[in-house]
Amino acid sequence: MGLLDVDRSDRADTAGGRGRSGAERSAPPEDSRYLTYAGYLHLDELLSLQQRRAGEHDEMLFIIIHQVYELWFKELLHELDYVEQLLGRDDLPTALHTMRRILTVLKVMVAQIDILETMTPREFLTFRNRLQAASGLESFQFRELEFALGIKRPGILERYPEGSEPRARLAQRLQRPTLWDAFLEHVDRSGFLVPRSALERDVTRPVEASGDVQDVLVHVYAESPTLAQLCERLVDLDEGLQEWRYRHVKMVERTIGAKQGTGGTEGAGYLRTTLSHPVFPDLWEIRTRL
Numbered sequence: 001m002g003l004l005d006v007d008r009s010d011r012a013d014t015a016g017g018r019g020r021s022g023a024e025r026s027a028p029p030e031d032s033r034y035l036t037y038a039g040y041l042h043l044d045e046l047l048s049l050q051q052r053r054a055g056e057h058d059e060m061l062f063i064i065i066h067q068v069y070e071l072w073f074k075e076l077l078h079e080l081d082y083v084e085q086l087l088g089r090d091d092l093p094t095a096l097h098t099m100r101r102i103l104t105v106l107k108v109m110v111a112q113i114d115i116l117e118t119m120t121p122r123e124f125l126t127f128r129n130r131l132q133a134a135s136g137l138e139s140f141q142f143r144e145l146e147f148a149l150g151i152k153r154p155g156i157l158e159r160y161p162e163g164s165e166p167r168a169r170l171a172q173r174l175q176r177p178t179l180w181d182a183f184l185e186h187v188d189r190s191g192f193l194v195p196r197s198a199l200e201r202d203v204t205r206p207v208e209a210s211g212d213v214q215d216v217l218v219h220v221y222a223e224s225p226t227l228a229q230l231c232e233r234l235v236d237l238d239e240g241l242q243e244w245r246y247r248h249v250k251m252v253e254r255t256i257g258a259k260q261g262t263g264g265t266e267g268a269g270y271l272r273t274t275l276s277h278p279v280f281p282d283l284w285e286i287r288t289r290l
């Protein structure tokens with residue numbers, strides 16, 4: 001359905017089912033009774049949010065790309081929460097469909113790094129000092145994503161002031177089971193006996209490799225092609241996130257070399273330590289046994 005269709009159904013609702021004259025239908029968009037494209041999307045607000053602190057040309061791209069990433073993070077969280085719910089009610093077909101959407105978004109997120117790489121080191125330097133200590137390191141949605149996938153690090157909360165919204169959101173996510181937990185419960189309900197220690201693990205801790213879970217997963221691959229498909233989509237997700245980290249660190253290396261990050265870390269050196277850590281280690285460990 002296009003936005004204009006939304007527009008019409010909304011008008012019909014507000015008209016209480018009554019028919020409308022041609023004059024009413026062509027009323028100007030600023031009339032608050034009429035939904036418009038700009039109104040529905042809050043374009044006024046959205047397009048006023050790209051404020052360059054240094055007024056430099058390349059700063060526009062830098063702001064927009066970060067804002068777009070934050071929107072994609074929001075969409076990923078929205079869809080991951082949905083997959084968890086779907087697995088909770090054992091709706092595997094819709095969970096697989098939703099995973100496809102998540103993976104497509106992730107591919108776009110990885111590809112978008114190309115756009116940022118059109119910015120040269122000297123172009124970045126025209127406004128870098130105006131960023132002060134601001135850094136992607138502080139992205140609370142990125143940390144929420146990590147938590148939702150099972151990369152739980154309670155210490156991250158300390159980065160956000162007590163009583164702040166990001167800290168409250170992260171504290172709540174920390175207590176919640178992860179996508180991996182929802183997956184294991186679904187596998188268990190599907191007739192594969194997942195060890196209790198894995199089902200009852202402390203969900204505030206990071207997901208860790210388990211030989212017993214790996215044995216179960218080997219059976220899943222041998223006996224259930226549809227569940228095995230879900231496993232493969234989780235591997236795609238894991239690999240996609242690792243790809244994003246790799247592309248991000250390469251972009252950082254070519255843009256700032258070995259300089260420190262604005263967030264106070266060593267920069268590319270720190271980012272390299274985050275590479276090649278799988279989110280779902282068991283799904284990687286079993287590959288040689290499949």
Ligand code: HEM
Pocket residue numbers: 065066069070116124135136137138139142248251252255256260261262263264265266267268270271274
């Ligand atoms: C010119 C562009 C960019 C540069 C030079 C850059 C640089 C850095 C550096 C040096 C760090 C390490 C932390 C620090 O000390 O600041 C970092 C972390 C991070 N950046 Fe970027 N970044 C860029 C673009 C982006 C974009 C577009 C995003 C998308 C949201 C992003 C998201 C992140 C995230 C999430 C982290 C934390 C990673 C982790 O702790 O695992 N960065 N960035």
